[in-house]
Amino acid sequence: ELKVEQNPLFLSMQEGKNYTIYCNYSTTSDRLYWYRQDPGKSLESLFVLLSNGAVKQEGRLMASLDTKARLSTLHITAAVHDLSATYFCAVDVFYNQGGKLIFGQGTELSVKP
Amino acid sequence: DGGITQSPKYLFRKEGQNVTLSCEQNLNHDAMYWYRQDPGQGLRLIYYSQIVNDFQKGDIAEGYSVSREKKESFPLTVTSAQKNPTAFYLCASSIDGGETQYFGPGTRLLVL
Numbered sequence: 388e389l390k391v392e393q394n395p396l397f398l399s400m401q402e403g404k405n406y407t408i409y410c411n412y413s414t415t416s417d418r419l420y421w422y423r424q425d426p427g428k429s430l431e432s433l434f435v436l437l438s439n440g441a442v443k444q445e446g447r448l449m450a451s452l453d454t455k456a457r458l459s460t461l462h463i464t465a466a467v468h469d470l471s472a473t474y475f476c477a478v479d480v481f482y483n484q485g486g487k488l489i490f491g492q493g494t495e496l497s498v499k500p
Numbered sequence: 501d502g503g504i505t506q507s508p509k510y511l512f513r514k515e516g517q518n519v520t521l522s523c524e525q526n527l528n529h530d531a532m533y534w535y536r537q538d539p540g541q542g543l544r545l546i547y548y549s550q551i552v553n554d555f556q557k558g559d560i561a562e563g564y565s566v567s568r569e570k571k572e573s574f575p576l577t578v579t580s581a582q583k584n585p586t587a588f589y590l591c592a593s594s595i596d597g598g599e600t601q602y603f604g605p606g607t608r609l610l611v612l
Contacts, residue, residue, distance in 0.1 A: 422603075486531060487545060
């Protein structure tokens with residue numbers, strides 16, 4: 388069974404601190420996405436990682452992909468309250484056959500002053 | 501403005517009733533998708549379509565049906581066979597299968 392597992396599932400952190408969210412997946416894939424979801428809202432695309440060793444950065448967020456370890460990380464630097472949301476990773480296991488995404492459970496991030 | 505629209509925002513279903521959720525996009529995307537999200541969980545794929553007049557079942561297609569008669573539109577029908585339909589339904593599209601998927605605002609379905 389294809390599985391995508393995120394940890395932690397809940398993360399409460401103080402403003403200014405750093406932390407990393409981990410995304411492990413159980414099948415071969417060279418394409419991984421990170422999305423953000425605010426409460427009651429839709430998903431917003433953050434990053435797409437297309438190859439082993441890929442690293443993308445946007446503001447205080449940096450995502451990386453290690454396809455050999457089947458691991459992606461989302462690193463948060465100097466967190467601010469506006470980053471409070473749920474973050475999902477999603478693995479594209481059939482990207483040459485229709486783009487079927489398998490999502491992780493999500494990591495609910497709460498950044499407190 | 502290009503984007504994905506879903507309607508209605510909230511939908512109430514009576515037992516035994518079929519209901520249809522609308523998804524429209526003006527991004528000229530070939531591929532469209534329907535996902536279901538239950539509270540505190542990730543998204544699960546219901547159906548997807550790579551091209552007009554063609555669609556495939558996802559992981560949880562039972563109790564749902566779709567059509568893709570136009571490139572812009574991919575409606576989802578929740579049939580009476582779906583015994584636990586209460587969820588947040590998200591439609592997505594991508595320029596073609598395998599590219600970044602962009603999501604609509606979602607429809608929240610509740611059972612009366």
